[in-house]
Amino acid sequence: MMSKDEFPSDYDRMQFCSSVLDEAMSTLSGEDQNDFYLSLNDPLSSRILQTMCEVSSPEKICEFFKSMSGRYHIIMKGRFSSYILETILKNAHSIAEALEKNKEEGDQDENELKMGPLLNNMCKELKGKVQDLTFDKVSSFLMRAFVAALVKNNKSHQYRAIVDELLKPSPDNTLDQWIQDPLGIGVLVSLLATIPSEHQSHEKIIRFVLGMKEPPVTKDAKEILPPLDITKAKNQVIQYIKNPKTTHLADALVNNMSKDTFDLAYINIFRGNMVEWCKAQSSHYVVINIIRHSTHKEQFILMYNEMLPYMPNLWKTNRDVLIALAEQCCKFHEYESDMIRDLVKNASTTTSSSSSTINLQTSSDTSSSSFVHQLLYRNGDFDATGCILLSTLLQFKVNSTQIIYEQFISHVTKEEFLKMCKDKNASPMIEKLLTNPSNEELFKNLRYRVIKKLSGNFADLAKDKCGSHVVEKCIFASTSKRKGNIAKELVDKEQEVRDSRCGNIVWEKCRIGKYKTNANEWLKQDASSTFNMFKDILEDEPEDKSKPVKSTTDAEKTKESEKKKTDKKGLEKKRNIQLMEHDVFADAPGAKKAKISKKNDDDDDEGGRVDLSIISKAMSKK
Secondary structure: OHHHHHHOHHHHHHHHHHHHHHHHHHHOOOOHHHHHHHHOOOOHHHHHHHHHHHHHHHHHHHHHHHHHOHHHHHHOOOOOOOHHHHHHHHHHHHHHHHHHHHHHHOOOOOOOOOOOHHHHHHHOOOOHHHHHHOOOOHHHHHHHHHHHHHHHHHHHHHHHHHHHHHHHEEOOOOOHHHHHHHHHHHHHHHHHHHHOOHHHHHHHHHHHHHHOOOOOOOOOOOOOOOOOOOHHHHHHHHHHHHOOOOOOHHHHHHOOOOOOOOOOHHHHHHHHHHHHHHOOOOOOOHHHHHHHHOOOOOHHHHHHHHHHHHHHHHHHHHHHHHHHHHHHHHHHHHHHHHHHHHHHHHHHHHOOOOOOOOHHHHHHHHHHHHHHHHHHEEOEOOHHHHHHHHHHHHHOOOHHHHHHHHHHHHHOOOHHHHHHHHHOOOHHHHHHHHHHOOOOOOOOHHHHHHHHHHHHHHHHHOOOOOHHHHHHHHHHOHHHHHHHHHHHHHHOOOOOOOOOOOHHHHHOOOHHHHHHHHHHHHHHHHHHHHHHOHHHOOOOOOOOOOOOOOOOOHHHHHHHHHHHHHHHHHHHHHHHHHHOOHHOOOOOOOOOOOOOOOOOOOOOOOOOOOOOHHHHHHHHOO
16 A cells, blocks of 8 residues: 555645545445445455545545535444544544645635534534444444544534533433443543543533532533532542552543642542552552642652551562652652662562661662662563663662662673663663763763773664664763764774664764764764753753843843852852762761762773762661
């Protein structure tokens, strides 16, 4: 089957597509049902027409869409014909935009068809058939696509009418009937995710899902309703979370609650039950969603303290919950040091059942190494959730993360490191290590040690799907001399690198050809690229552009400029002091500063190291 780019010209493509759609429309205009089904519901014909609806002109697609009028409900129930209509509905918004653009450019006749009126016509035709189509195993998916098309095209009255018909109270249309049918649950989830939360229909769906009575009916779809008291539906929400068949409906509720409703739900429904829900495989996904939707710092602190006693179990079975906690630690800058300490402790207790506590003064290397090893590996392979968790920890802004990095670099062999760079689960973690913006100076030496471990293997990595991304990050994160060394490795095996798809992308993206012809010029340009990459680290926070700009005189500008220079010097001085302090152990009696031995970046030694014994003693005293 020909693709869009295989036609000699756009004109030839339009002519060909128009001919095919004209033939299909002639079949639709006839009364012979056999011809109709042969044209639209045949597998091959359906696939051809689906492709035509993707590459034809917007005017022709609208004409074809109109020709289906009167048979929309039949087409929606067809096993193969439904795909044709689904393609048109999914592209309805882009088709409408293309028609509007053609109109502005004068390429469209005023009398040409428009997508909005056609959607209105379809909505009228389906009136009274919505319930039947929603619970049909084929057309149910078309109903979701149709509502989404109405929302994208701002047809609020139309999708409100569909929701009203769907949720109309009757003995044959109860909540129990909806949640007992997987199709019904899927439609409710889709409606919650699709319809705007500020629209009255959205709250109507939530009230229906929670089994709550509706407020008095109003004609204004945007009228502000009284706050939703979700505490009245506590038992219903808990039932959804505990039932494996309805947990994704509970997820949809959490995702689409307003901030006030979520805060109310957390205090009265979620709090105190999250540990219990973590014990079930299905409901623990809801807990992850609840944690990720925490709205403020104090709320997250409550969540963290509730989950803290259960962390050893989460470490063994549900590490994705730990990922959610780590993400929020990073977001609110709370419990970063505590979480790392708790995770290291859990790793230690897992490997040594005879000891319930960690003596970091004597075995900090062992515990941290065990922690990193357990994160990375499971059953001999790299563990996806463990690698994601470690990648998240890399974003923490506390110096305690250096313990993990030191042990990670020291205990992983070169062979393991190369295997890690080529693994889809582990390579993103290496990329985070190379580009971590949380503490530039602290991880400068660690980056060097990562790049040194990979030295001599960059050409091989560049040819790999995952390894190529690591090579790019190494180039952008290196100093000029190391950049040149990496580029030289690639140039030495140019043919081998450029013959592979991934290697050629690295070659072009990093402009290695420029290095080959003029190395000095390439190093200057690449230094500029590196500066832009870490611009958010090197510069102060950008000013808030939402605030009005005040006019200033030249004298005021000079004064302001001097003030900024003074502030910047003070900030740099403060930052240099903080780099030598360890946040986790700052308040420990007798705690000493972790000393980083500075060496020449180009030495053969593996960069600076933190004196872990000092840190371990401080932690044990604390």
